[in-house]
Amino acid sequence: MRALLTRFACAVVTGVLTANVGAQDAEDDALRLANETPEVTQAARAWRVFVEGSLGGHVRRLDGGTQDTRRASLDVQVDHSPRPALRLFFSDRLDVSSPAGPSGEHAVNTLKEAYASLRPTTGVMADLGRINVRNGVAFGYNPTDFLRADSTRSVVSIAPMSLKENRQGSVMLRGQKLWDGGSLTALYSPALRDAPDQEGFNLDLGATNNQDRWLVSLSQTFAKGFAPQFLLYDEEAATPKVGLNLTALLNDATVAHIEWSGGRAPTQRTEALQTLTPVCECAAWRNRTALGVTHTTTTKLSLTLEYHYNGAAADESEWDALRQGPLPLYGAYRDRVQRAQELPTRQALFLFGLWQDALVQHLDVSLMINHDLVDDSRRVWIEALYHHGQFDFALQWQHNRGHALSNYGAMPEARAWQFVVRYYL
Amino acid sequence: MRTLLTLVLLLVCLTTVPRISTARTPQDILVASDAVRNPDFPFGLTNTLIEYRKGKQTDSSVLAVYSRLDQGGGQFRSLVRYVAPARDANKLILFNGKDLWLFDPASKASVRISPQQRLLGQASNGDVVTVNFARDYRATEAVEEDTQDGNRQTRRCHKLNIAATTTDATYRRIEMWVDVVSARPVKARFYADSGKLMKTAYYRRYQKIFGVERPTEAVIIDGLEPDWVTVMRYSDWVKRDVPEAWLQRDYLPHFKPE
Numbered sequence: 001m002r003a004l005l006t007r008f009a010c011a012v013v014t015g016v017l018t019a020n021v022g023a024q025d026a027e028d029d030a031l032r033l034a035n036e037t038p039e040v041t042q043a044a045r046a047w048r049v050f051v052e053g054s055l056g057g058h059v060r061r062l063d064g065g066t067q068d069t070r071r072a073s074l075d076v077q078v079d080h081s082p083r084p085a086l087r088l089f090f091s092d093r094l095d096v097s098s099p100a101g102p103s104g105e106h107a108v109n110t111l112k113e114a115y116a117s118l119r120p121t122t123g124v125m126a127d128l129g130r131i132n133v134r135n136g137v138a139f140g141y142n143p144t145d146f147l148r149a150d151s152t153r154s155v156v157s158i159a160p161m162s163l164k165e166n167r168q169g170s171v172m173l174r175g176q177k178l179w180d181g182g183s184l185t186a187l188y189s190p191a192l193r194d195a196p197d198q199e200g201f202n203l204d205l206g207a208t209n210n211q212d213r214w215l216v217s218l219s220q221t222f223a224k225g226f227a228p229q230f231l232l233y234d235e236e237a238a239t240p241k242v243g244l245n246l247t248a249l250l251n252d253a254t255v256a257h258i259e260w261s262g263g264r265a266p267t268q269r270t271e272a273l274q275t276l277t278p279v280c281e282c283a284a285w286r287n288r289t290a291l292g293v294t295h296t297t298t299t300k301l302s303l304t305l306e307y308h309y310n311g312a313a314a315d316e317s318e319w320d321a322l323r324q325g326p327l328p329l330y331g332a333y334r335d336r337v338q339r340a341q342e343l344p345t346r347q348a349l350f351l352f353g354l355w356q357d358a359l360v361q362h363l364d365v366s367l368m369i370n371h372d373l374v375d376d377s378r379r380v381w382i383e384a385l386y387h388h389g390q391f392d393f394a395l396q397w398q399h400n401r402g403h404a405l406s407n408y409g410a411m412p413e414a415r416a417w418q419f420v421v422r423y424y425l
Numbered sequence: 426m427r428t429l430l431t432l433v434l435l436l437v438c439l440t441t442v443p444r445i446s447t448a449r450t451p452q453d454i455l456v457a458s459d460a461v462r463n464p465d466f467p468f469g470l471t472n473t474l475i476e477y478r479k480g481k482q483t484d485s486s487v488l489a490v491y492s493r494l495d496q497g498g499g500q501f502r503s504l505v506r507y508v509a510p511a512r513d514a515n516k517l518i519l520f521n522g523k524d525l526w527l528f529d530p531a532s533k534a535s536v537r538i539s540p541q542q543r544l545l546g547q548a549s550n551g552d553v554v555t556v557n558f559a560r561d562y563r564a565t566e567a568v569e570e571d572t573q574d575g576n577r578q579t580r581r582c583h584k585l586n587i588a589a590t591t592t593d594a595t596y597r598r599i600e601m602w603v604d605v606v607s608a609r610p611v612k613a614r615f616y617a618d619s620g621k622l623m624k625t626a627y628y629r630r631y632q633k634i635f636g637v638e639r640p641t642e643a644v645i646i647d648g649l650e651p652d653w654v655t656v657m658r659y660s661d662w663v664k665r666d667v668p669e670a671w672l673q674r675d676y677l678p679h680f681k682p683e
Contacts, residue, residue, distance in 0.1 A: 026651030031575055031627060033477050034644040034656045040473050042487040042509045050511075077531070079515065079681065087681050117679070123670040125679055134533040164532035176679065183675035219675045225524040227674065249523055253541040296542045361483055390511060424511035 056418025087117040103198035132169035138290035140350035143261040144243035150207040170208040181221035211236035272336035286311035306350040310343040345374035377402025392422040451564035457608035467667040493667040503554040528677035561594040575627035622648035
């Protein structure tokens with residue numbers, strides 16, 4: 001028995017010593033690596049340029065046939081300060097696609113931003129030019145992103161980030177005053193043209209500057225981590241709207257957010273069809289909300305679940321009526337809603353998952369599901385994105401499912417896929 | 426003989442009493458080591474991160490970090506701008522305790538993120554910004570012992586046992602070895618709530634920055650996978666104004682360093 005105990009004790013001591021020696025060796029190796037690490041110097045650049053190419057295809061819902069797609073893109077962003085108090089910003093994107101997009105143009109250029117920013121003193125700024133102003137803390141639907149209508153000239157991906165990146169701003173004069181824990185921003189965006197122009201290289205002032213608009217937003221930190229943003233928006237063609245953005249940290253891994261806007265307005269159906277059919281006098285207070293939560297695991301998986309509500313969109317009976325009514329009216333409603341980046345129906349669910357370094361380092365896998373709670377149609381989008389040096393390789397797949405003329409069942413593509421290569425200069 | 430012994434004892438007492446009276450508490454030592462790592466005024470620096478796995482470089486990032494001590498709380502608030510890689514260039518992260526915001530200039534989107542949302546491979550958000558440990562932790566014990574530093578030299582250190590005292594703390598427990606003479610941090614081990622070793626950090630390449638010898642390199646070794654190593658190098662230190670107005674979400678779209 002004593003011999004057994006002695007042998008056991010020896011084994012334990014040997015195990016501990018071996019583990020310590022192993023850890024010591026690993027640390028020695030790590031420090032050797034650090035000794036051999038060369039000095040890296042990398043200066044900040046005032047520009048970012050990438051080129052992108054894609055090959056893809058989709059299955060047409062109408063006849064089940066397939067359609068190949070190809071695209072080449074150039075994206076340029078310059079942020080230059082000739083003087084400390086002056087900043088010049090330029091951002092442009094050119095997409096050359098085959099077949100041509102809905103506008104009939106193969107080459108579509110989007111001047112996203114071009115503006116000058118003056119900073120006379122710390123905390124005071126004045127900007128003039130085309131600016132992409134984007135408000136909203138939600139991912140899949142942004143009721144307070146008041147300037148988003150008609151801003152997308154070329155849709156290259158349905159990913160939320162792509163829709164937010166590849167859009168043009170509005171010409172405006174903007175001023176901002178910042179203080180400790182708060183800020184006040186006011187902007188005025190004038191009417192410069194009457195209607196959008198889809199010619200490929202047009203500045204398209206009529207898309208985002210077709211009426212006078214103004215927006216005031218106020219942020220104030222009331223407590224640590226609690227800084228709501230209040231917005232007041234008005235445009236020539238509608239009554240004022242108010243908005244709110246609020247986030248909260250629920251625990252070390254979970255963030256909740258709410259985005260809300262409200263105002264008196266007719267229904268979207270009335271707004272879309274008023275030139276085609278008699279309109280109702282149905283202006284009422286209507287709310288729009290995106291309520292969500294994002295949870296991140298220790299394995300770098302982030303899941304966002306959102307509930308979307310649009311009080312001006314078609315409820316079940318209105319939606320049924322539109323689907324069963326004349327097709328031109330249905331088409332006009334869909335077109336209006338899509339251009340406004342609004343929900344066509346009253347309620348929806350949105351799930352977005354991003355798994356960084358999924359199974360292998362530098363591989364990011366994303367999943368997005370849009371589920372229409374009114375007609376039960378659904379869109380699923382999956383992307384596998386691999387970063388390698390200055391290259392990004394992405395494989396995207398999309399499936400639209402639903403009954404005829406439902407939200408996603410009416411999409412011209414039943415299924416779509418594309419392989420994208422991006423190179424950063 | 427008894428008289429001689431009494432004299433010796435008296436001498437020992439006389440020489441030790443002053444040492445006891447001036448002896449620093451474990452928390453004092455932690456405060457002193459914070460002062461070695463961090464200036465007490467607003468400043469900027471470049472943090473270059475190079476990541477290795479199994480001996481091969483797998484990633485690198487360059488960040489510009491702007492930090493300012495929060496007069497109210499005693500902790501640093503930081504604004505971090507990606508310089509490289511190109512795909513992330515000019516993205517911004519605002520660090521204000523656990524109030525974190527990520528801004529992407531391409532989409533103009535400011536997204537609130539949770540502390541668990543790691544943005545830089547192995548390094549946690551708390552690793553890349555300036556942190557005063559003494560603000561969020563309490564050192565409960567200091568034991569003198571010899572340890573090997575990042576250059577494999579033996580150093581006499583205080584081994585501090587450090588426990589989190591605020592919810593802003595990234596780690597539940599830390600062991601830190603601090604040089605008994607210079608108060609330089611030599612190495613630290615960071616533990617999770619479960620008691621598991623998360624990472625070991627060596628503080629190295631001391632250089633005179635703003636009149637004080639400060640570490641300009643941290644070597645971070647993963648607790649579970651010791652061949653996963655991140656070398657963080659700090660350069661381009663500059664004393665600069667970091668206005669309060671910069672450190673809020675609404676400023677991020679306008680941030681442009683001079």
